[in-house]
Amino acid sequence: MFEENELTKIRAKKIQQMLNGSKAQAQIAKEPIILTDGNFSATVSAHKLLVVDFWAPWCGPCRMVGPIVEQLAVEYSGKVAFGKMNVDENQMVPSTFGIMSIPTIVIFNKGEAVERIIGAYPKAHIESVFKRYVENDNQT
Numbered sequence: 001m002f003e004e005n006e007l008t009k010i011r012a013k014k015i016q017q018m019l020n021g022s023k024a025q026a027q028i029a030k031e032p033i034i035l036t037d038g039n040f041s042a043t044v045s046a047h048k049l050l051v052v053d054f055w056a057p058w059c060g061p062c063r064m065v066g067p068i069v070e071q072l073a074v075e076y077s078g079k080v081a082f083g084k085m086n087v088d089e090n091q092m093v094p095s096t097f098g099i100m101s102i103p104t105i106v107i108f109n110k111g112e113a114v115e116r117i118i119g120a121y122p123k124a125h126i127e128s129v130f131k132r133y134v135e136n137d138n139q140t
Contacts (some may be wrong), residue, residue: 050081052105052108065103080130107130117129
């Protein structure tokens with residue numbers, strides 16, 4: 001009887017751990033999150049590390065950076081969340097952060113804007129900027 005009771009407790013604990021793990025994975029998407037003025041604060045709060053691409057459809061350099069952000073979202077799925085905000089459709093958040101040029105990528109670490117990249121840069125440069133926070137996070 002004691003062994004059955006103990007096994008039931010262990011089973012319940014394992015099920016809870018698996019459920020908690022799947023919730024954490026669900027928060028970090030394999031593609032960029034479409035951000036709006038309405039969901040921005042909640043999204044930043046929900047992710048330890050969030051890389052946000054501020055862009056517009058008419059912007060040529062933005063169209064060069066967009067596929068890079070999408071590729072990095074797949075490669076860093078489970079470690080880093082990525083978001084895209086169309087500045088033509090959403091003007092409050094970009095104004096709050098002083099976004100004057102696009103593309104601008106802002107890195108949010110633990111809810112705080114810590115770095116920004118203004119202009120079109122190659123994948124290696126964008127990756128090197130936010131990767132420091134991934135590595136620092138692994139050390140804590």
